[in-house]
Amino acid sequence: MATLMTEMLKGTLDGIVLAILSARPAHGYEITAWLRGRGFTDIAEGTVYALLVRAEQRGLVEVAKVPSEKGPPRKVYSLNARGRDHLDEFWKTWSFLAERLQQLRKGGK
Amino acid sequence: MATLMTEMLKGTLDGIVLAILSARPAHGYEITAWLRGRGFTDIAEGTVYALLVRAEQRGLVEVAKVPSEKGPPRKVYSLNARGRDHLDEFWKTWSFLAERLQQLRKGGK
DNA sequence: GCCCACTATTCGGTGTTGCTAGGTACCAGT
DNA sequence: ACTGGTACCTAGCAACACCGAATAGTGGGC
Numbered sequence: 001m002a003t004l005m006t007e008m009l010k011g012t013l014d015g016i017v018l019a020i021l022s023a024r025p026a027h028g029y030e031i032t033a034w035l036r037g038r039g040f041t042d043i044a045e046g047t048v049y050a051l052l053v054r055a056e057q058r059g060l061v062e063v064a065k066v067p068s069e070k071g072p073p074r075k076v077y078s079l080n081a082r083g084r085d086h087l088d089e090f091w092k093t094w095s096f097l098a099e100r101l102q103q104l105r106k107g108g109k
Numbered sequence: 110m111a112t113l114m115t116e117m118l119k120g121t122l123d124g125i126v127l128a129i130l131s132a133r134p135a136h137g138y139e140i141t142a143w144l145r146g147r148g149f150t151d152i153a154e155g156t157v158y159a160l161l162v163r164a165e166q167r168g169l170v171e172v173a174k175v176p177s178e179k180g181p182p183r184k185v186y187s188l189n190a191r192g193r194d195h196l197d198e199f200w201k202t203w204s205f206l207a208e209r210l211q212q213l214r215k216g217g218k
Numbered sequence: 219g220c221c222c223a224c225t226a227t228t229c230g231g232t233g234t235t236g237c238t239a240g241g242t243a244c245c246a247g248t
Numbered sequence: 249a250c251t252g253g254t255a256c257c258t259a260g261c262a263a264c265a266c267c268g269a270a271t272a273g274t275g276g277g278c
Contacts, residue, residue: 006235006236006237007235007236009235009236010234010235010236011234011235013235013236014235042237043236043237044236044237044238044239046236046237046238046239046240047235047236047237050235050236051235051236054234054235068244068245069245070244070245070246071243071244071245072242072243072244073244
């Protein structure tokens with residue numbers, strides 16, 4: 001059921017996008033396309049934009065408006081120092097969770 | 110500020126509890142204590158109970174009321190066939206997510 | 219007898235999150 | 249004109265975990 005993924009993405013999608021931005025600056029549409037290509041087929045378009053706005057409000061990313069040849073201007077996001085710190089924290093939390101779940105999976109059944 | 114872990118647990122705590130129940134029947138208080146012992150120190154007591162009620166409403170678990178020597182009667186939950194199916198789905202979804210994140214972590218930075 | 223700690227469950231209200239389902243804007247090809 | 253691809257935004261919704269408090273039973277210390 002797709003519902004499982006929806007709930008599981010809460011809290012992780014945030015980190016996923018930051019991780020993408022840590023590799024290279026990108027804009028919303030690009031990020032969405034990238035996610036779709038990686039198998040996250042059901043991630044809604046609006047979700048990514050809302051998430052980027054939140055990231056900006058928290059001061060995790062910098063924004064640059066870049067005119068596009070096709071369509072409206074792009075908003076290119078790039079990770080700043082605070083964002084990198086946040087990403088580190090994210091990976092720590094993720095590692096903790098992933099370890100416990102791996103143990104559970106082995107132990108159970 | 111919502112903690113990272115709180116948001117990340119959304120959707121996964123559900124599976125964690127089912128995984129615990131797949132090993133052996135248990136009641137709410139016991140599950141909470143188990144989680145605390147495993148490092149999930151900040152999981153609220155009420156959270157587990159609410160989660161168990163949801164699982165029951167979805168028909169994933171069976172409930173048995175067992176009198177306790179200490180305190181009020183326990184509600185002992187055990188996984189049924191539907192619950193095991195759901196757990197399988199959970200692990201599939203989790204695996205998918207964990208794989209993508211592992212790739213991202215390697216690739217990024 | 220009275221209070222406290224521990225066991226055990228329940229409930230209403232809150233904040234964060236991703237999804238739904240639209241809309242705006244710009245340009246190229248037909 | 250019209251369609252399709254690019255690119256962004258928004259309001260309202262449902263699900264989830266947290267918080268704080270209440271309820272209830274048992275046993276031990278004073």
